[in-house]
Amino acid sequence: MEFKDYYQMLGVPRDAGADDIKKAFRKLARKYHPDVSKEPDAEARMKDVNEAFAVLGDAEKRAAYDQLGQRYQAGQDFRPPPDWDAGFEFSGPGFSNGDAADFSDFFSELFGGRFGPGGARRAGTAHDGVHGGFHMRGEDHHAKVMLDLEDAYHGATRTIMLRMPRLDASGRTMLQEHTLDVNIPKGVYEGQMIRLAGRGSPGVGQGQPGDLYLEVHFKPHARYRVEGRDVYAALPVAPWEAAHGAAVQAHVPDGTIEVRIPEGSQTGRKLRLKGRGIPAASSGGTAGNLYLVIEVVLPRANTPKARELYETMARELHFDPRSGA
Amino acid sequence: MTHEHIALLLDETRLTLEELASSCAVSHEWVIEHVQAGVLTIELVGDPRTWQFTSRDLLRTRKMIDIERRFDANPELAGLVADLSDELDRLRVRMRRAGLPLD
Numbered sequence: 464m465e466f467k468d469y470y471q472m473l474g475v476p477r478d479a480g481a482d483d484i485k486k487a488f489r490k491l492a493r494k495y496h497p498d499v500s501k502e503p504d505a506e507a508r509m510k511d512v513n514e515a516f517a518v519l520g521d522a523e524k525r526a527a528y529d530q531l532g533q534r535y536q537a538g539q540d541f542r543p544p545p546d547w548d549a550g551f552e553f554s555g556p557g558f559s560n561g562d563a564a565d566f567s568d569f570f571s572e573l574f575g576g577r578f579g580p581g582g583a584r585r586a587g588t589a590h591d592g593v594h595g596g597f598h599m600r601g602e603d604h605h606a607k608v609m610l611d612l613e614d615a616y617h618g619a620t621r622t623i624m625l626r627m628p629r630l631d632a633s634g635r636t637m638l639q640e641h642t643l644d645v646n647i648p649k650g651v652y653e654g655q656m657i658r659l660a661g662r663g664s665p666g667v668g669q670g671q672p673g674d675l676y677l678e679v680h681f682k683p684h685a686r687y688r689v690e691g692r693d694v695y696a697a698l699p700v701a702p703w704e705a706a707h708g709a710a711v712q713a714h715v716p717d718g719t720i721e722v723r724i725p726e727g728s729q730t731g732r733k734l735r736l737k738g739r740g741i742p743a744a745s746s747g748g749t750a751g752n753l754y755l756v757i758e759v760v761l762p763r764a765n766t767p768k769a770r771e772l773y774e775t776m777a778r779e780l781h782f783d784p785r786s787g788a
Numbered sequence: 789m790t791h792e793h794i795a796l797l798l799d800e801t802r803l804t805l806e807e808l809a810s811s812c813a814v815s816h817e818w819v820i821e822h823v824q825a826g827v828l829t830i831e832l833v834g835d836p837r838t839w840q841f842t843s844r845d846l847l848r849t850r851k852m853i854d855i856e857r858r859f860d861a862n863p864e865l866a867g868l869v870a871d872l873s874d875e876l877d878r879l880r881v882r883m884r885r886a887g888l889p890l891d
Contacts, residue, residue, distance in 0.1 A: 492858050498873045603811040605850065647795050656843040657795040676811060677795070678847065690881065744797050 467569045468537035469515035469528065477529070481522070488516040514566045524574060531573075543572055565626075601664035601673035608657075608677040610647065612684050612694070615741045616717045618649035623677070645677070650744025652692050652751075655679045687716060692741040692751025698734065699760045700724055715739060715753055722755060732757040802840035812849050819849070827867030828852065 470477050473487045495502060495509040502508060518524045535541055608623060623643045643662065651657065656676050663673025681689055688695040698713055708726035712719055715736070722734060733754045740751025764770045776782070809816050820836050822828045828848055832839045841849075848870060855866040883890060 489859055498876060600810065602813060605811075643793060645793050645795050648797060651797060654843060654847060656798040656846050658798055658801075659793050659795055662793060674811065676798075676846070678843075688884065690885075695885075744800050748800075 464541050464568055464572065466532075466535040466537060466539045466541035467514075467567060468532070469518050470532075471537050472511050472515040473519060475519075477532075481520075484516070484519050488512060488520065510565050511567075514570050517566070518570070518574070528573070541569065598668035598670040599666060600670045601666040603673040603676060604663045605676045605678065607680055608645070608647075609680050609682050610651065612681050612687050612689060612741075613716050614647060614649075615651050615681070616649060619647050621645050621647055625675075643675075648744060650742050650748065651679045652741050653679060653681055653689055686714065689741070692749075693754060694740045694751060695754045695756060697758045698722065698724075698755040699758045700728070702759055702761060705729065705757065705759045713755055724757065728757050728759075730757060730759045798843045798846065802842060803846065804841075805836050805839050808841045808846060808849060811846065812853055814849075814853060822849075822852065822863055825863055825867075827863045827870075829867075829871075 470479070473484060473491065475484055475487045479487070491512045492509070494500060495505045495512060497505055497509065500509075518528050531543070604625075606623070606625060608621060610619065610621065614621075621644070623645055624640060625643060626640050643659070645657075645659065647657065656678055659675040659677070661672045662675035665672050686696055694716060696713075696715070698711070700709070700711060703709075704711060704724050705728040706726070708728070709724045710721050711724060713722045717739075720736070720739075722736070724734075725732075733756050736753040736755065738750040739753035742750045762769055764773050803811065805816055805819055809819050812819075816836070819828075823830050823832050823836075823839070828845065830841070830845050830848075851870045851873065852863070852866050855861050855869050856863065859866075861869065880890060
């Protein structure tokens with residue numbers, strides 16, 4: 464494990480005051496905010512910045528980290544010495560278990576035992592809770608899940624890797640990686656939350672565990688674009704199919720269907736297939752629509768015959784696409 | 789060894805005030821104040837115990853909390869930033885639809 468220089472990550476000197484640290488954090492939080500940042504690694508940098516501020520923005524953690532940091536440099540191989548934090552009292556992390564699940568192994572190794580279910584802040588709180596008759600529901604967790612559009616049509620089982628706080632035998636909370644097989648029902652749409660009861664942090668004492676919420680996102684698809692429950696796809700057609708009308712085969716997310724191209728269609732015309740978008744999740748719900756957007760594709764004039772046909776059209780049709788007629 | 793877990797779709801079932809507050813680790817009062825101030829963009833009136841929240845409400849609430857905490861923003865400012873962020877998302881969707889590059 465590599466030592467992380469949180470001062471370097473926030474771009475502040477080691478003797479920076481609390482206000483300067485907060486100012487640097489906000490500046491970087493703005494710079495790497497996922498809504499506005501154009502940096503390719505914005506999400507990873509944002510996690511680093513959050514992690515650095517979780518330590519340097521907290522006087523107690525910063526003091527303990529400073530004592531340790533005098534002996535290490537960024538990137539140096541690191542194992543925390545036994546009792547490295549002796550003499551320090553951590554009373555408040557300023558971050559939730561959900562945040563901490565995104566933090567590095569380095570952070571987890573140093574401060575992993577210092578947070579607990581339901582945001583319990585003091586080392587040993589969960590342990591005390593068991594014996595003291597104190598009960599508290601575990602914290603809920605949030606994560607994102609990337610699905611294929613086809614999963615929304617058929618439902619799917621997805622294996623999800625999560626880092627979750629778990630109590631060890633002595634009652635300390637440590638981050639632990641584990642996998643979860645999730646049965647995702649059909650009918651999910653972008654931005655929808657799915658809830659897994661009892662899969663969040665464990666409760667304290669006899670408290671119930673929290674829930675896990677997954678935010679649904681679709682992987683970019685070469686063929687389809689999704690808006691809510693509506694699905695859009697381009698439908699390439701030949702000029703004569705567009706001109707005369709035709710029945711053509713079209714790929715749709717749940718198979719192949721025959722579509723009638725109306726006579727005189729132009730590029731951009733939308734054909735609506737009612738109810739063939741993302742299906743309803745329940746029997747009383749409404750399915751989305753599938754829109755096929757006609758794209759007239761010209762044959763290449765790369766043979767004598769093709770050139771001759773284009774020349775015939777040019778000569779006999781008197782067609783001016785710029786006349787507005 | 790893993791077990792398969794059934795996912796419940798939010799919006800098919802909705803969250804109560806208590807569930808939303810618990811899910812976002814904020815107090816009931818925080819949610820009620822923000823709804824009544826109109827900054828969560830949720831049109832809810834009457835007894836808060838009867839309120840129900842959707843996926844969109846949950847995402848908006850998390851966004852507001854993130855902005856308020858990260859920048860020590862007051863609810864009105866956080867609401868404005870969240871509105872602008874939503875508008876940015878809508879414009880990006882329209883640009884993608886029009887086949888325009890985002891940069």
